Each structure stands twice: as C-alpha cells, then as structure tokens.
Amino acid sequence: MTAASDILIEPIPAFNDNYLWWLSNGRSAVIVDPGDAAPVAHRLSQTGLQLTAILVTHHHGDHVGGVEALVRATGAHVFGPAAESIPCVGTRLSGGDRIEVLGHAFDVFDVPGHTSGHIAYYAPSLRALFCGDTLFACGCGRLFEGTAAQMLDSLARLAALPADTRVYCAHEYTLANIRFALAVEPHNTDLQARQRGCEALRATGTPTVPSTIGEERATNPFLRCDVLAVRERAERERPGSGASTIETFATLRAWKNRF
C-alpha cells in the first residue's frame, strides 16, 4: 500500500502473478489494466467507492479481460492506447498526451517493444509510473511485437524519470528477474542486497513492487546495457554483441527467454 498525497495506490492480485493497480481518493477509484473484473468488483463492493476510470497500457488479455464487464457495471471511462484495439476505449492516447485522473495529471509515453502500441502513464505529482509489461522490477517485457531498439529506447525514457519515481509494473516476476540479473552481474552489491530484501518480502507473501526508478537503474540489467560489466557479459554470451548497447540489450533479452 502506498499513500501519495491524497491518493492511495494498492495492488489487487489477479491470476497467478498479475497486479491490477487500484488508485483511490476516498470517494472514487481508478483501476489500471483490469485483466479480470471479479477482484475489482469485489473491491468496489467492499469499499463502496465509485469506479470512475480504467487505464489500459496494452491489448494483452491479462490486462484488458475485465474492461467490458467493469464498464457495463460502473460506466467507468476507459483510457487506452490509440494504436491498439481495446474494448470500450473512450479516449485513445499516444505519447505526449496528458489526462487528468482523480485530480492529478498523468502524462502518456509511447513505449513500444512488448507490444507495438504499448503506452505508460506517469503522474509527476504522485511520482508514480504505471508501465504495464514494459519495465518490470529488475527486468523488462518480452519483445512480442517490437524490436530490441524500440524497447531499449522505451526503457531509456522511463529510466530518465526522477530516481524516487515508484514503478508500478503489472507482474510479480521479481525474484526470477533478480536470479537472471545476478547471472549477468554477479558482483553488483546493490543487486545482492535487493535479492535479500525481495526474498524476505516474498517469504511473507508481500509484493516486491513498487520499486523505484533509482533501484532499477542500479540493479536492472536491461537499464544497464551501457555498463562495462554488462557489456562484457553480453560479449561472452554472444561474441560481437558487447560492442553496442542495442546488441547488448538484444543478447540479454534473448538469453533471459531461455534462462
């Protein structure tokens, strides 16, 4: 649970490892990427809040599966990426757009790579980033529709946000991501400490997210493709790839897929 000014931000677990992010201000609520309507409807009836908006980052079923049912039940307004086909979208967004949600401004970034029209939402006044399946805690999304160069560029844009920005990603993948990151950078002491911290959280069933942009810069190998140790490790994995940031990223992403 995170309180930022007047807004409470909480994860609603869904499926095996998804988090639907619930934002509320005591009167109204907003849900990000409702892959399943049932746990959101349950939270609405528990709290008595009105669902006023649904924010969608990309078209995958585990992010949009609950949209239609929630719109039917609540009339909530749906914001989603302009370049993807998503049910019930009332406002189609692309990079550079700014919307207002629960009295706070949310800036929209285009972050292609995982899907070609994927967007992220950043609320400067909340220091909060909702990035779907683009940036994960200590990892990044698979390249289903985009190129390595697109994803690297998308991640660089997110990594440039203030270090104290909280990263509300959509899955609890952190421990597996950290195991991979340690294969890339076994001597990164920040990463070793992050593993101990996250193992302790998971031992009690506590979410490891949100993390912060600062933590990700220090430990997420996909944001560290310009670091010499990471480049050298990529070079050992696929000779020739350590010479460029994009090829280092492509090598790490392909290696992670079979890790």
Ligand SMILES: [Zn+2]
């Ligand atoms: Zn996805």
